[in-house]
Amino acid sequence: MTSVLLLGFGAIGRHVAQLLSPELAAGTLSLTALVSDRAKHDGRPNHGAEVVDLPGLARLAGRADIDTSPSPRMFDGFDVIVECAGVPAAAQLGPSAIASGRPLVLTSVGALAAPEARAGLLAGPGRLYVTNGAIGGLDVLEAAAQADGLDTVEITTSKEASGLIRPWMSETEAARLRDLRPGDGPLTVFTGNPAEAIEKFPANVNIAVALAWSTRGLSAGTSDADMLGASLERVQVVLQAVAGQTQSAHRIRAAGSAGEFTFDIRSTPSPENPATSGLTALSVTRTLRNVIAG
Known part of the structure; x- marks a missing residue:
C-alpha cells in the first residue's frame, strides 16, 4: 500500500x-x-x-x-x-x-x-x-525548448473581473473591475513576467510558472534552478479581466526555430470551489x- x-x-x-x-x-x-x-x-x-x-x-x-x-x-x-x-x-x-x-x-x-x-x-x-x-500542451513546448527551438513564450489568462480585485489596488483600480459589464472588452490588469506577477497576483501565477518550468530547456552544465530563473524572465504574462466569464481561459503562444504554437484552454470550475479550475x-x-x- x-x-x-x-x-x-x-x-x-x-x-x-x-x-x-x-x-x-x-x-x-x-x-x-x-x-x-x-x-x-x-x-x-x-x-x-x-x-x-x-x-x-x-x-x-x-x-x-x-x-x-x-x-x-x-x-x-x-x-x-x-x-x-x-x-x-x-x-x-x-x-x-x-x-x-x-x-x-x-x-x-x-x-x-x-x-x-x-x-x-x-x-x-x-x-x-x-x-x-489548468493548462495543457506543455509536452510539445518542453520538447521544443530542449532543442533550443523557442525564442518567445507568452500566456494570456482571462478571468472573471471581480475575482481579480486585490487589497493593494486603489479604489479607482478596484472600481474599474467592479464596474465592468458583460460585453465590455477585456481589461488588461497586468503585463510582465511570472517573477513580477507573483507579487501582485499570487493566486494566478501557478500556470505561468508551470509554463516557465516546461520551457526552461536542458540544463547541461547549469542547474535547474538557474535555468528556471532565466525562463521566468523570458515568459511573458498578460492577465485580463472579463465581466461575467464563468470559465478561466488561457491562450499560450510560443515561437522559434521549432515552429509556431498556439494553445487555447477553457477549463470547467472545480466542483469544490468555482474559483478554482477543475483541471x-x-x-x-x-x-x-x-x-x-x-
Missing part, C-alpha cells in the same frame, strides 16, 4: 481525494491530509482521507519530537507527499519534504518563482514533480499516479 500525505485539504485536496476513490476502495493507497486547523474540517466530507493537524501527524508518525517548525521528520511514514495548500505553504513546507528524500508533487507551482523557495525545492534528495495545473485536481491526480507507478 502506498501512503500519501496531502499538504492542505481545501478545494483541490478534496477533489484529489475524490478522484483517488478507486485506489482507496481497492486498498492500494492510504491518504492523510495535513491541515493547520483540524476543527475547521469537522462536518466536511473527507472522501476517505484521514484529516490531521500537526500534533495528529506526530502521533501517526510515532514521533513526539515533531514540533511546529517544518522538518523532514514530519514526513516519516509516508511514501509520497502532495502539496495543495497554496504558494506560502508550499514555500514553507515543500523544501522540508524534499529534504526528507520523498517525492513531492507540487500544485502551487508559483512557489518556484521565489529564489529561496526555488533553491530548497530543487535541492534534493527528494524529487520534485511539477504539475501542469488542477485532475493534473495533480494524474501526476501522483505516475509517481506511484514509477
Whole structure:
C-alpha cells in the first residue's frame, strides 16, 4: 500500500481525494491530509482521507519530537507527499519534504518563482514533480525548448473581473473591475513576467510558472534552478479581466526555430470551489499516479 500525505485539504485536496476513490476502495493507497486547523474540517466530507493537524501527524508518525517548525521528520511514514495548500505553504513546507528524500508533487507551482523557495525545492534528495495545473500542451513546448527551438513564450489568462480585485489596488483600480459589464472588452490588469506577477497576483501565477518550468530547456552544465530563473524572465504574462466569464481561459503562444504554437484552454470550475479550475485536481491526480507507478 502506498501512503500519501496531502499538504492542505481545501478545494483541490478534496477533489484529489475524490478522484483517488478507486485506489482507496481497492486498498492500494492510504491518504492523510495535513491541515493547520483540524476543527475547521469537522462536518466536511473527507472522501476517505484521514484529516490531521500537526500534533495528529506526530502521533501517526510515532514521533513526539515533531514540533511546529517544518522538518523532514514530519514526513516519516509516508511514501509520497502532495502539496495543495497554496504558494506560502508550499514555500514553507515543500523544501522540508524534499529534504526528507520523498517525492513531492507540487500544485502551487508559483512557489518556484521565489529564489529561496526555488533553491530548497530543487535541492534534493527528494524529487520534485511539477504539475501542469489548468493548462495543457506543455509536452510539445518542453520538447521544443530542449532543442533550443523557442525564442518567445507568452500566456494570456482571462478571468472573471471581480475575482481579480486585490487589497493593494486603489479604489479607482478596484472600481474599474467592479464596474465592468458583460460585453465590455477585456481589461488588461497586468503585463510582465511570472517573477513580477507573483507579487501582485499570487493566486494566478501557478500556470505561468508551470509554463516557465516546461520551457526552461536542458540544463547541461547549469542547474535547474538557474535555468528556471532565466525562463521566468523570458515568459511573458498578460492577465485580463472579463465581466461575467464563468470559465478561466488561457491562450499560450510560443515561437522559434521549432515552429509556431498556439494553445487555447477553457477549463470547467472545480466542483469544490468555482474559483478554482477543475483541471488542477485532475493534473495533480494524474501526476501522483505516475509517481506511484514509477
